[in-house]
Amino acid sequence: MPLAMLFSVALAAPSAQAEAPDAQAAAVGAAYDTETGQALAAWDCNTGNVCFWNGFGGTGGRCMWDVADADWTAGTYKCSWATTKEVKSVYNRGTSSNFKGVRFYRNTGYNNSIGCTKQGQKGDLAGTYQVRSHQWVTTSCG
Template identity: 85%
Template sequence: MVVGVAAPSAQAVAPVAQAAAVGAAYDSETGQALAAWDCNTGNVCFWNEFGGTGGRCMWDVADPDWTSGSVKCSWATSKEVKSVYNRGTSSSLTGVVFYRNTGYNNRIGCTRQGQKGDLAGTYQVRSHQWTSGRCG
């Protein structure tokens, strides 16, 4: 099998575009390339592609509005969430509940602490919160 590699162009390409072009994961805020499922301990991460790839948005706290909170998820209103990883570490919290609408409205699902996986990929998520209640 022969793989062609294009010579670098004189024009710089944003890291996000480079990562997205090869199907890898990247941080949506910084554009930094990431390994699939790369999510810091104590956080919950959501990606806009399956397998923990594509744009990643990451939080260590609840967020009632992904487009205006302390972490702004740039693709929240234009792309569906396709994978999630809950790397929370609190002994009192069981999972992260995620919602279709801002303000924790219209629950879509919940991912237990320590779990990761692909979602249906047919809906946008606009808010999430940690829970000590039922998750599943």
């Protein structure tokens, strides 16, 4: 996708309808915040957070945390698509000197580890599983 297309999509105003951002993102490969519906540039993730998307390349619906979450559907921050869509990309923008990575899990309560992303790293995942919890870890990933 041409870089100019990503920028033009990122500047689009969010729709007032709750389902419009999802349809818009799917149509053009854009990213959007699942809580606000705000259009985002690909890989847009606030410093100090970990972000997960249901599209490859940091696109689709984004869920973002600055803390660990033992259950993506019942924690302080809820990920609306956690039980219906697969995680396809992740970006660890953590900045703590105490935590070197974010480990993510197939099940709630930090059970059934399926991956870990080092601080400052981003990338696409296999996209064949749902993630239900994650935690910051003091050991380096891989």
